Amino acid sequence: MEKPNTPPRTVTTRSQVISPPTPEVKRRIEENRLKAKALREQSIARELASSSNNTNRTPSGFIANGRTDDTAPQAARKFRKYVDHDFSKMTDTKGGFLNEEDDPWNKALHAPKEGDKPAHMTLKEWERHQLLKGLRNRKEGPFEPGLSVLGRGDRKCRECKSLEIDFVWEEVFKCRVCNGCKEKFPEKYSLLTKTEAKEDYLITGPELKDGELLPHLDKPNPHKSHWHDMMLFLRYQVEEYAFKTKWGSAEALDAEFEKRETEKKKRKEEKFKSKLKELKKKTRTEAYRRGIAGDGRGGKFGDAISNGKHEHEWGQTVENERWNECKNLL
Known part of the structure; x- marks a missing residue:
């Protein structure tokens, strides 16, 4: 009897049938694509417009270089848009404002007082009057003394006998010298600060403040405008006072300095x-x-022994598995 043959099992694969999009779906897809494209073009146009408006151009029409690296020239201090304040050195007014000393850049605080300005003068006339007053004090501009044949022998440079002397130095230091000789002889006519006169020539503060003893020239402090003015002294006048009047000689000054x-x-x-x-x-x-807080057994290994020499007693040399020879501390 023959064995019936079983027909092979038919393998059925389920494939997902994707239906084509309908015309309505195609229409929505195309509308969304066009909307996104339009929005992107609008954003690009806005960026281009803003960049063109913010471009810095020189008067000749060129675009200024916007370098931000370290080698690029930095803005000058007076042209910056902010003011540096050291809050650790400022006075706390407890009122949320700065006083006149801590805020020297505030024009409202440093404006001329109304009581100083005459009533018949306008603000512009008062500013012009102050400008002329400053030029008169500095002997500059129209107030610079001119050359004259009268008194020619009295007002000459002490080095080259020139008539073009520095009239500010003549008034402050009582020294007639021209600008050329000041640069030619810096060992005599250079200016010393108050600190240099104190440290190098050992002159005290009261002596430096005495205008009759050592005349000085006041100039604004270059580091901070709201600091006190610098006191500048003429070198040869300081040396004459230090060497001849105070210490007697340069050797005595050196000896005092070494002392x-x-x-x-x-x-x-x-x-x-x-x-x-x-x-x-x-x-x-x-x-x-620590010794009192311990167990009271005295010192430990390595502690120093008072009034004696710290010594160790070692036993005989024995062989060990780990080392060839070793000694034990007794």
């Missing part, structure tokens, strides 16, 4: 030794406290 430096070094060493002594005392106190 003060030695005393300063000695005080520094004494201060260091006192701090070191205090540190040692504190260390001994801490060691004593």
